[in-house]
Amino acid sequence: MYRNAKNVGYYLIGQGSLAQLEDILNERRQKIAGPAIFFLDHFFQNQDLASKLPKKDTDLLIYVDTTEEPTTEGVDSYRDQAKAFLDGRTPCALLAFGGGSTMDTCKCVGNLLTNPGNSADYQGWDLVKNPAPYKIALPTLSGTGSETSRTGIVMNSAKNIKLGMNSDLTMFDQVILDPDLTASVPRNQFFYTGIDTYMHCFESLTGSYRNAIVDALSAKAIDLCKEVFLSDDMMEPKNRELLMIASFIGGMAAGFVGTVHPISAGLSMVLHMHHGLANCYALSVQEDIYPEQYKDFMTMMAKQKIDLPKGICANLTDDQFTALYEASIVHEKPLSNRLGPNFKEIFTKENVISRFKQM
Numbered sequence: 001m002y003r004n005a006k007n008v009g010y011y012l013i014g015q016g017s018l019a020q021l022e023d024i025l026n027e028r029r030q031k032i033a034g035p036a037i038f039f040l041d042h043f044f045q046n047q048d049l050a051s052k053l054p055k056k057d058t059d060l061l062i063y064v065d066t067t068e069e070p071t072t073e074g075v076d077s078y079r080d081q082a083k084a085f086l087d088g089r090t091p092c093a094l095l096a097f098g099g100g101s102t103m104d105t106c107k108c109v110g111n112l113l114t115n116p117g118n119s120a121d122y123q124g125w126d127l128v129k130n131p132a133p134y135k136i137a138l139p140t141l142s143g144t145g146s147e148t149s150r151t152g153i154v155m156n157s158a159k160n161i162k163l164g165m166n167s168d169l170t171m172f173d174q175v176i177l178d179p180d181l182t183a184s185v186p187r188n189q190f191f192y193t194g195i196d197t198y199m200h201c202f203e204s205l206t207g208s209y210r211n212a213i214v215d216a217l218s219a220k221a222i223d224l225c226k227e228v229f230l231s232d233d234m235m236e237p238k239n240r241e242l243l244m245i246a247s248f249i250g251g252m253a254a255g256f257v258g259t260v261h262p263i264s265a266g267l268s269m270v271l272h273m274h275h276g277l278a279n280c281y282a283l284s285v286q287e288d289i290y291p292e293q294y295k296d297f298m299t300m301m302a303k304q305k306i307d308l309p310k311g312i313c314a315n316l317t318d319d320q321f322t323a324l325y326e327a328s329i330v331h332e333k334p335l336s337n338r339l340g341p342n343f344k345e346i347f348t349k350e351n352v353i354s355r356f357k358q359m
């Protein structure tokens with residue numbers, strides 16, 4: 001089976017490109033009379049971003065609580081809020097200003113505005129049937145690739161699984177990449193999130209499910225990440241733009257991940273740890289599986305003076321370790337991508353738990 005790959009509709013890139021949002025949105029307003037819905041990371045609640053946006057009084061502004069990553073309950077409640085506001089009208093656009101959590105929330109709410117049921121019903125592959133309203137992404141944090149990927153990741157605590165709404169219909173129609181938007185990101189967060197692209201791409205390149213275009217995009221994104229994170233200052237303007245490009249390309253590649261992401265998903269599900277940081281912990285205990293990438297990662301952390309404090313699993317109970325193992329081992333496709341079909345012989349329960357204990 002060959003994958004019929006879709007790319008994001010339109011994109012524009014460059015410092016100050018946020019200024020073009022008004023024109024793009026006005027085109028939408030002429031086509032559809034309904035209001036726009038702005039999803040902003042709650043980080044911007046005490047900042048002046050909202051006042052700079054082409055938002056009308058008749059539009060809706062939702063601050064997305066990103067303290068934790070998107071959950072099925074959270075997404076459903078934002079959907080309810082948007083539906084109540086719309087009262088049957090079709091929105092001219094949904095806009096997301098934030099990192100992966102905010103963009104994924106926007107993508108998932110979009111799907112639920114045009115499809116019946118709740119977010120848990122669409123976790124999986126190609127379950128979304130009706131196209132969502134028009135969506136615009138304005139990343140304010142680089143690395144997850146949500147701006148170009150075909151998934152919106154949601155945590156489902158009832159099923160103890162972190163799983164996306166994987167669908168071509170989940171994708172954004174327009175992306176605007178303005179590196180000015182990432183200037184105020186805290187340094188640690190800039191690194192933890194940015195390195196997600198690096199992880200996606202090396203996991204894809206070292207896996208067994210491959211394709212030539214994904215490989216080419218992944219290799220380029222890895223080069224860009226190294227250029228940024230091995231430079232003297234990862235956050236200087238040129239580097240913030242390069243990382244935006246790396247994230248965009250990494251999301252486009254969206255190859256199959258390997259063993260970092262499943263372990264990371266366990267940390268997010270059980271300890272509610274954010275994705276980027278969880279990835280860093282996951283790779284920090286997989287030197288045996290990814291020796292070269294582990295070395296590069298450690299060099300990049302040291303160069304940017306990023307710390308990864310030890311002892312995060314020091315006081316966990318046996319039940320919690322079992323939950324960590326189960327929320328990791330459930331990701332069979334990524335695990336077999338790196339370790340082969342008999343991955344459970346390598347990632348035994350003892351092996352996986354001993355990795356968590358090393359964190």
Ligand SMILES: [Fe+2]
Binds near residue numbers: 144196200261275
């Ligand atoms: Fe990721």
